[in-house]
Structures are given as structure tokens and as C-alpha cells.
Amino acid sequence: MYQAQAYSAAGATAPLAATSISRREPTERDVQIEILFCGICHSDLHAVRDEWNEFMPTIYPIVPGHEIVGRVTNVGSTVKKFKPGDLVGVGCLVDSDGTCHECEADLEQFCPNRILTYNSPDRHSGSVTYGGYSESVVVDERFVLRVPENFDLAAAAPLLCAGITTYSPLRHWGVTKGKKVGVVGLGGLGHMGVKIANALGAHVVVFTTSPNKTEDALRLGAHEVVVSRNADEMAKHAETFDFILDTVSAQHDINSYLDLLARDGNITLVGAPPEGLNVKAFSLIGGRRSLSGSPIGGLRETQEMLDFCGEHDITADVEVIPIQKINEAYDRLSNSDVKYRFSIDMASLKSQ
Amino acid sequence: MYQAQAYSAAGATAPLAATSISRREPTERDVQIEILFCGICHSDLHAVRDEWNEFMPTIYPIVPGHEIVGRVTNVGSTVKKFKPGDLVGVGCLVDSDGTCHECEADLEQFCPNRILTYNSPDRHSGSVTYGGYSESVVVDERFVLRVPENFDLAAAAPLLCAGITTYSPLRHWGVTKGKKVGVVGLGGLGHMGVKIANALGAHVVVFTTSPNKTEDALRLGAHEVVVSRNADEMAKHAETFDFILDTVSAQHDINSYLDLLARDGNITLVGAPPEGLNVKAFSLIGGRRSLSGSPIGGLRETQEMLDFCGEHDITADVEVIPIQKINEAYDRLSNSDVKYRFSIDMASLKSQ
Numbered sequence: 001m002y003q004a005q006a007y008s009a010a011g012a013t014a015p016l017a018a019t020s021i022s023r024r025e026p027t028e029r030d031v032q033i034e035i036l037f038c039g040i041c042h043s044d045l046h047a048v049r050d051e052w053n054e055f056m057p058t059i060y061p062i063v064p065g066h067e068i069v070g071r072v073t074n075v076g077s078t079v080k081k082f083k084p085g086d087l088v089g090v091g092c093l094v095d096s097d098g099t100c101h102e103c104e105a106d107l108e109q110f111c112p113n114r115i116l117t118y119n120s121p122d123r124h125s126g127s128v129t130y131g132g133y134s135e136s137v138v139v140d141e142r143f144v145l146r147v148p149e150n151f152d153l154a155a156a157a158p159l160l161c162a163g164i165t166t167y168s169p170l171r172h173w174g175v176t177k178g179k180k181v182g183v184v185g186l187g188g189l190g191h192m193g194v195k196i197a198n199a200l201g202a203h204v205v206v207f208t209t210s211p212n213k214t215e216d217a218l219r220l221g222a223h224e225v226v227v228s229r230n231a232d233e234m235a236k237h238a239e240t241f242d243f244i245l246d247t248v249s250a251q252h253d254i255n256s257y258l259d260l261l262a263r264d265g266n267i268t269l270v271g272a273p274p275e276g277l278n279v280k281a282f283s284l285i286g287g288r289r290s291l292s293g294s295p296i297g298g299l300r301e302t303q304e305m306l307d308f309c310g311e312h313d314i315t316a317d318v319e320v321i322p323i324q325k326i327n328e329a330y331d332r333l334s335n336s337d338v339k340y341r342f343s344i345d346m347a348s349l350k351s352q
Numbered sequence: 353m354y355q356a357q358a359y360s361a362a363g364a365t366a367p368l369a370a371t372s373i374s375r376r377e378p379t380e381r382d383v384q385i386e387i388l389f390c391g392i393c394h395s396d397l398h399a400v401r402d403e404w405n406e407f408m409p410t411i412y413p414i415v416p417g418h419e420i421v422g423r424v425t426n427v428g429s430t431v432k433k434f435k436p437g438d439l440v441g442v443g444c445l446v447d448s449d450g451t452c453h454e455c456e457a458d459l460e461q462f463c464p465n466r467i468l469t470y471n472s473p474d475r476h477s478g479s480v481t482y483g484g485y486s487e488s489v490v491v492d493e494r495f496v497l498r499v500p501e502n503f504d505l506a507a508a509a510p511l512l513c514a515g516i517t518t519y520s521p522l523r524h525w526g527v528t529k530g531k532k533v534g535v536v537g538l539g540g541l542g543h544m545g546v547k548i549a550n551a552l553g554a555h556v557v558v559f560t561t562s563p564n565k566t567e568d569a570l571r572l573g574a575h576e577v578v579v580s581r582n583a584d585e586m587a588k589h590a591e592t593f594d595f596i597l598d599t600v601s602a603q604h605d606i607n608s609y610l611d612l613l614a615r616d617g618n619i620t621l622v623g624a625p626p627e628g629l630n631v632k633a634f635s636l637i638g639g640r641r642s643l644s645g646s647p648i649g650g651l652r653e654t655q656e657m658l659d660f661c662g663e664h665d666i667t668a669d670v671e672v673i674p675i676q677k678i679n680e681a682y683d684r685l686s687n688s689d690v691k692y693r694f695s696i697d698m699a700s701l702k703s704q
Contacts, residue, residue, distance in 0.1 A: 055634055102615065107615070110615045110639065110640070172640070255628070263454065263459070263462045266642070269633045269636055269637060270637070271633070272633035272634055272637060273633055276607070276630040276631055276632040276633065277630070277631050277633065278628040278629070278630055278631075279628055279629050279630075279631045279643065280628040281621045281623070281624035281625055281628070281629065281645055282407055282624055282645075283645075284621055284643065284644055284645030285621060285622070285624060285645030285646060285647045286645070286647065287462065288462070288524070288644065288645065288646050288647070289644065289645065290618070290642040290643065290644040291631065291636065291642065291643045291644075292636055292640065292641065292642035292643075293633055293634075293635075293636030293637030293638070293640065293641065294637060294640050295637050295638065295640070
């Protein structure tokens, strides 16, 4: 074991603060990574504040962070895919059993024995996994991704969660050229959804409650912007959408979006309103529509997404912060005051 | 025009009563049918009582009935598929534009200009369509179905709505041998779902709130019965179902069923609880699950269902009544007091 600098929270109401954590020395299958940037995902905030206690109680201290970009510093003896100096990424997963039918289908996100990058049992240490708000991390090579060298690294970090979380359902539901695709909500997830849906060739419509986001939505790749509070504007799009990506994690009227789907259209939720959504049966029955959810993606698909984003020059719009501003960033994130993702410059850890 | 005996309701609180209605003489494309049996669908009751006013206000007087089996008595000059004496059926649809992409895809149930068998604008008369609680009906040959001769006709009538409403989603979501399929609710729709899913080769599990339905569920073709109020029994089936057909039209906890779906599993609603269902996002996101709805089926698929049921000797379990007992039957249907569908012997119309 070795000591690594990190930021952790000691409890649901404690601020994140500098600490030192134990990391394992790389085993023969491990890749050791110097973390350069780590995106701040809304899940980090939910986990730190134990807001998902019902589904996934937080074990303290917690070191969040699952949008990791860094350089390989060391590799185990059997590691073939990576060498020191390689630019790599780590997302939400750091382990899985590798033998179940989900793993065999390259869908490790559904493996019953998957290990999340933080707040999961750590099979090596016997403790808990610690995430990317740290100077380094050690990860099984199966869960390390190759990051295209042409990226702005601060802006690439959010691809590891926000990117794959939006790319995966867009691909799963067959979004291609000629499809009409909606994106509900223009935040960390939504702005990635717009960029990726546009690059996939779809006609992209952004739904927002804030008319002042129109210009930005168009700049990000939307072809149309609909203010969702305007019933007349909504009605114009009735029964026309092939797919809608719903990134909103607050309560909202899902039926008004279901009614916009064409026959066999689908809405996939990637945000999770805690109280649940009221769904009218007739909104589904009328057009044989469906409402789904989707969590992150498997490793093969995450690599595919990174390569796709590399080819199309897609990264997140980020505000780069030093780690010392993390608590302020969380407060701003709570108030949706960021365009569109924070990315922590991990070099700042060394300057304290 | 000619006069036909029928039963109609004059208002939302009026009983159904004997009347005489005008039917058109067959045009060159029409088939005239002597109605032998007409099933009583829960939709008939909703329509008569104007309980779906929000979606489809009832125009009075209403002659319900869209589970029609009868014999051809006359055909128009260009009709090729049918001749007098043929055994035929009519379901929920009697017309559509025939030119839209839904019609071209044999999905007339989604045609924006579809005409329902009752309570829809009648293009011929300029009035309203009248359904199967009548001695005869005149229907465009495109909307007339061939009924296998081996059927018990009283028991075959409900196939025209309850049969296709359950067959269509079972087929659409790929139910075949080896799939694990749930059926929620054992009423008119549910008991057809069980028979059809069994005949498709699936492992069929019935969910019911009434333990006393167990024996009947097994007789109908279920391989297992789960009492849905028993949380332990439910938990045993977590994450194992490929597909669940939900036939319940009262409020119920849909999340407890979503949690039983395997990855990419689907629940399709064919019942319509009026207040909507509370759906937790995590129930969908966890296994990339989906919740859908499905309305009846197109003509091609309805014929396929009739042929399938003919081959597998599947009809509804019915209680045959004379038309004079219709109001009593509605009251019993309201109380779920029928196993499992009423079928009206239309010969009774002549005995009054």
C-alpha cells in the first residue's frame, strides 16, 4: 500500500477536505494512473450527502469522482493494453466478475458483482473504493480506457460518465441520421446528449424551462429549442419524436413528453427524480410508446464512445476549478450554476 | 338504409335497452354480417358510462360491442375475400384511411383516421358508428376477419378484442419458447394472456391478489402463481422476467413489478388505471427496463391471432347471456364477477 493525497467527506453534512488515503501497489493486472482531471458528477454530490441512501447508502469517509483522465505511471507484469505515459480514463466501474452473462455481453454495468469507482466494497483492500478526487488511482486494466490524444483533457473527463450515460441510450434506441430526437434539460448530461445526438446525425430538439438557454442550446448542436412551459409550442411537436433523452432529476410532467412520441417512440430517463413520476397509461398505450431508464454503459461501449467523441471532436463544456474550490462548486452545482460541468485540475492537490 | 334490432344506452346513467337502428345497405366493398355472438368488453362499460370522457367522450345513443362473430349474409360487388355463409369476425376497427404509413405497415390501430366499431364518426351515414349489440352489421371487407370453423363461437367472440389486445404485445416484445412471462391480473384480458403466452411456449407466471384464483390460473395455462401481496414470494422472482403483461385497470404498485424484470425486460400495460401510475426512475434505470402500453392490433395481426388460436384451440372462457341480461352483466362486470368474459347470444334479440 502507498499513501495518496485526496479529498474526502467525513459525513453527510461535512465539507470535503484534504486527506491522505491508502492505495494498493499495482498487482500484475493493474494500471497505476496519475490523475490529471476529474469531472464533478451530480452523483458525487448525491453520494457525499447520502441522498441516495435508500438505494446505495454512503460509507464514510467517501472520496468521490468517476470522471477520471490521467497518465499511466506504472503497469503490472501481465498488463498488455497500456504502458507508462499512455493517456487513459476511468469511469464509474473498476471491477466486475467477468464471468456472468452480462460481462460476457460487454454489459459490465449490469454485472451483479460490479464494483463502482467509489463507495463500493474494495476486493483488494477489504475496505471501500475511493474515487478520482485524488492524485492517483490503481485500476484493473479491464476497466481502463484509452483516451484520444487530441482532447482538451479537462473537457474530456466528463465523457467518462456524462458522455457514456447519454451515448449509450442514444445508441441502444437506434438514434441515427433522419431521426427526430429530443433532449429534456440542458445540464451536465443534457449538453452532452445534444452534442452526441447531433454528431449521430439526428434532428435535435432541446426542451428547457429557461428561454435564456436557447442561444446556448443552438450553439451546442440543437436544431430547435422548445420552451416546455409553452403548451402551444409543445403541441406542435405532438407524436413526432422517435426518441427523447430525459436528463431531468427533478419532478416534472413526463406525460407531456410521452405525448410527443411517434408510434413506438421511447423516452429514456437518465436523471432520477427521487419521488417517482406519474405516468398515465393512455400516454403509453396510444402509440405503443415506452418509457425506459439507462445507467452508464459497458466498457466496450465506453471505449466506442471515447473514440466516437475523438473523431467528432466532442468534449464537455467545462469550468475548471482547483480542488480547494470543491465545496463552493458543490453549492453551485446544487443551484444548477455551472455551464455545464466542473472539472477539477488535480495538479492543484500538490499546491496546498 | 335498413332497420336493425339493437341495444343502446341513451345516456351515462341510462340502462341499455332495446331499440332499432339504421344500417347502410352494403356498398360494393361491404360485407353484411348476421351477428351470432358479441363479447362484452370492459371498454363497452367505460364507454356506456362515459368514464373515458377525457380521451373519448361518448356520443349518445351508443350501441357498444366490438367482439363480433357472425355469418356473412350479403357482399358487395367487388368483395373478393368473403361470400355468404362464411364465418367472420369484426373487432375494434371498421375503417381507416388505408394510405398513411401506419396503414401501409398493417398497423391500422395507429392510423390517425381510424374508425372504431362504435362511438366513432361514421363516414357513410354521417352519424356515429354502432357496434355489435345488434342483429347485424355492415363492414368494409378490409376490416372483416376470417374465423376458423373449429371454434365454439360464443367463446371465440372475445378474441376480437381481448385476444388481439394480449396477443399483439406478447408478439411485439418477442415472447417465445424459453422466455419467462408474467401476467398481472386474471380477468378478461389476463386469462387470454395466460392462454396465449402458454401457447407461445413461454414459462407463464400469474400475479394475482386473490389466492383463490390459483387453481384456475394453473388450469388456464400458468406454470406458477404468485400472490402479489406476499413480498417474499415477489422477491424470489426479482430480476428474472423477460416480459410482463399488465392487465390491471385499477391503481397498483407498478414498481414492485418493474423490479422483477431482467435486464432489458419490458412491462406492457393493456389496462388503463385512470389516475396514472407512480414510476420510480431507479426501477427503470437499474436494468435498462422499459414500461410500455399497447392498444389492440392491426388487421393482419388480428387474422394471424385468429389463425394461431384456431391451431392451438384457444378461445375465451365465457358465460353466455341473452341480451336481456345485459344490465345485470354490466353490474357484475363492474364487480369483476365473471369468469372470464360475457358473450351475448344474439339470437336472444329475436325472442323479445
